[in-house]
Amino acid sequence: MKDKGKTQPAWRRISNWLHLCLGLSSGIIVFVVCLTGTLFVFHEEINDYNNREVRFVQVPVSGSKIAIDTILQNLKRTYPDIVASQYTEYSDKNKAVVFRAMNIGVPAYKSLCSVYADPYTGAILKVDHTYAFFRLLIGIHINLLLGNVGSHIVQIATVIFLFELISGLIWWWPKRWNKSTLTKSFKIKRNANWKRINLDLHNVLGFYVIPFALVLTVTALVISYAPVKEAVFKIAGGSGKEKPIYRLKHPVDSTKNQLPMEDLIAPWRPELQHLKQLTSTLPSSRTGAILVRLEKTATLLTFEGYQQFVNSYSGEKIPISDAVSKDDHLLNTTISLHIGAWWGIIGKILTFIVCLICTSLPITGFIIWYNKKFKKKKFKRLEYTTEALEAKNKN
Numbered sequence: 001m002k003d004k005g006k007t008q009p010a011w012r013r014i015s016n017w018l019h020l021c022l023g024l025s026s027g028i029i030v031f032v033v034c035l036t037g038t039l040f041v042f043h044e045e046i047n048d049y050n051n052r053e054v055r056f057v058q059v060p061v062s063g064s065k066i067a068i069d070t071i072l073q074n075l076k077r078t079y080p081d082i083v084a085s086q087y088t089e090y091s092d093k094n095k096a097v098v099f100r101a102m103n104i105g106v107p108a109y110k111s112l113c114s115v116y117a118d119p120y121t122g123a124i125l126k127v128d129h130t131y132a133f134f135r136l137l138i139g140i141h142i143n144l145l146l147g148n149v150g151s152h153i154v155q156i157a158t159v160i161f162l163f164e165l166i167s168g169l170i171w172w173w174p175k176r177w178n179k180s181t182l183t184k185s186f187k188i189k190r191n192a193n194w195k196r197i198n199l200d201l202h203n204v205l206g207f208y209v210i211p212f213a214l215v216l217t218v219t220a221l222v223i224s225y226a227p228v229k230e231a232v233f234k235i236a237g238g239s240g241k242e243k244p245i246y247r248l249k250h251p252v253d254s255t256k257n258q259l260p261m262e263d264l265i266a267p268w269r270p271e272l273q274h275l276k277q278l279t280s281t282l283p284s285s286r287t288g289a290i291l292v293r294l295e296k297t298a299t300l301l302t303f304e305g306y307q308q309f310v311n312s313y314s315g316e317k318i319p320i321s322d323a324v325s326k327d328d329h330l331l332n333t334t335i336s337l338h339i340g341a342w343w344g345i346i347g348k349i350l351t352f353i354v355c356l357i358c359t360s361l362p363i364t365g366f367i368i369w370y371n372k373k374f375k376k377k378k379f380k381r382l383e384y385t386t387e388a389l390e391a392k393n394k395n
Contacts, residue, residue: 081105
């Protein structure tokens with residue numbers, strides 16, 4: 001981050017050179033990945049705000065709710081192109097129920113939707129595509145919408161960014177720890193010219209976010225890169241090789257009929273009063289079980305609570321192995337750390353600030369390099385001595 005001159009050890013000059021070259025080569029990818037991560041942090045709050053008019057309903061005097069299957073029939077009748085795959089109801093009786101669904105009648109980039117329904121009347125209140133936008137952001141964030149090729153590009157850029165953080169700290173490290181260097185290293189000189197302010201934004205803010213940025217970078221590698229995931233999960237007591245629980249499938253029995261959704265969910269409702277919400281997949285021809293979650297907190301990608309497979313033909317519980325549960329818990333924890341869901345709104349604010357600064361680092365770094373590489377050469381004023389002036393007059 002700071003040029004210390006040619007008197008530095010060779011290893012430090014090499015580190016600085018790599019910091020510059022790798023930063024320039026990966027800057028645009030790091031910028032895009034960090035920007036999409038920044039925009040994603042408050043996805044729950046933005047979704048709730050966009051749907052504020054339908055999130056709550058009037059509770060009738062009877063307080064009786066309509067069967068989930070009746071609401072699904074209303075949905076199919078009203079919106080034939082929408083196929084629901086997940087259901088959520090809340091312990092708060094004033095809240096509408098929500099279905100996660102796919103709208104096959106719209107372009108793929110906005111097909112994901114949330115359907116809000118009144119649990120007392122069965123009326124479909126709204127079909128919202130806010131989560132489609134955030135799913136698009138996730139796609140850009142993890143693979144630039146380029147499939148496996150994009151995934152490899154993002155992985156390489158993430159490894160480079162990890163090195164950039166470490167080499168940036170080496171470049172930032174003051175040669176002498178005195179009052180002058182400490183002031184330059186820890187404070188932004190707000191009354192300086194824009195070039196100096198840009199330099200300070202890169203150096204000082206870059207230093208302050210290093211611990212948090214390291215967490216985001218390492219968790220990103222754990223999530224996206226299998227060897228790193230296996231190594232970290234093994235250290236934490238898992239295997240790193242188990243599939244996430246939501247991807248597990250159970251045998252389909254074509255000789256039996258799946259139970260109504262209402263019958264499958266009813267036994268779990270008494271436990272809901274102590275938690276925030278109940279989320280469940282819907283019966284499907286592709287699997288013989290539904291996944292029920294009793295959640296204290298939940299986001300688009302994570303949750304905190306208890307989950308259980310339920311046989312969709314008999315309603316019986318299907319055990320989940322300890323190995324699968326352990327890996328799933330570690331993955332959920334890793335994602336929570338990565339997206340800022342680990343400490344509620346405080347964690348999200350902190351993650352948003354860190355992501356915003358990380359987004360700015362490729363920009364401020366490029367400006368520093370550009371100013372040094374292509375700055376206008378200043379013409380030195382020619383100063384004449386008395387002898388030089390006399391010699392010039394004679395000619």
